Amino acid sequence: MQTRIDIKKPCPENWETMKIGLHSRFCDSCKKNVIDFTNKDRKEILEYLLTNRTERVCGRIYRSQLDLSSTDFLVTIQALARQHKNTNLSFYLLTVGTMILASCNNTTDPKRLTKIDTTIINSDTTNRQEAKNVESKDTIGKCVKNHNHLPPVIPDEILLGDVALLPYPDKEPYQYVDIMPEFKGGIDSLTSFIKQNLEYPEWERENKIEGKVFVNFVVNKNGKITDPKILRSVQGSKNFDKEVIRVINNMPDWTPGQQDGKNVDVQFNLPIHFKQ
Numbered sequence: 270m271q272t273r274i275d276i277k278k279p280c281p282e283n284w285e286t287m288k289i290g291l292h293s294r295f296c297d298s299c300k301k302n303v304i305d306f307t308n309k310d311r312k313e314i315l316e317y318l319l320t321n322r323t324e325r326v327c328g329r330i331y332r333s334q335l336d337l338s339s340t341d342f343l344v345t346i347q348a349l350a351r352q353h354k355n356t357n358l359s360f361y362l363l364t365v366g367t368m369i370l371a372s373c374n375n376t377t378d379p380k381r382l383t384k385i386d387t388t389i390i391n392s393d394t395t396n397r398q399e400a401k402n403v404e405s406k407d408t409i410g411k412c413v414k415n416h417n418h419l420p421p422v423i424p425d426e427i428l429l430g431d432v433a434l435l436p437y438p439d440k441e442p443y444q445y446v447d448i449m450p451e452f453k454g455g456i457d458s459l460t461s462f463i464k465q466n467l468e469y470p471e472w473e474r475e476n477k478i479e480g481k482v483f484v485n486f487v488v489n490k491n492g493k494i495t496d497p498k499i500l501r502s503v504q505g506s507k508n509f510d511k512e513v514i515r516v517i518n519n520m521p522d523w524t525p526g527q528q529d530g531k532n533v534d535v536q537f538n539l540p541i542h543f544k545q
Contacts, residue, residue: 276430306330315345355455367538371483371500442534450488450526470508490532492522
């Protein structure tokens, strides 16, 4: 999972000669506002870039601010998910957050949920409100520990130019696009579908096995679900993966994602939580 922002071609323009604005300066050369990120922390930078991910963002930034960890992304995703529930941004955050969590080496503790995780509630329908009320601060699996505040930025070389977040792959299926695919009705409807259709396998129930399965699938340009694959399983489980694949294959059509105004095939990642 790439978690680095970058300025591929630094701009030679002089910041000091640009017209001063409130949070930016106007560059006469490219006719754009240049955002000053040098006085922002990592969470503020990522929040701006994620929220404005479909736009070309020209910025002024310290070189050290370009280096971001998975924790930086997860902390920011956690905060944004609460603010933008049932918007297209929430689907983008869900797939990015799931990819990062699935790549963690540590097994996720099923009792510690994030706001991203509670998007996909476990198969026990009586626990939905309980899951929503779980304290999410600093509980993104075991990937985040003691990150109430992101680490400070040490001033160094300042760069100007287009600040790229997660570059699009060269060909389909894409991972991140201008408009992400959506389950019709939004995140709440996706949650409801999972809850109504996911069955807790009897063998795992009897052996008290719980956990999250991370699944990847493609929403094609017609909104059809194809090629579901398990990214990470639950240790000791025999049937969770098969049940997740069954549910994914039975999903109704989604609203397809778009890149440059055209429907495209997009990969989507989902955590599905089994909890008794």
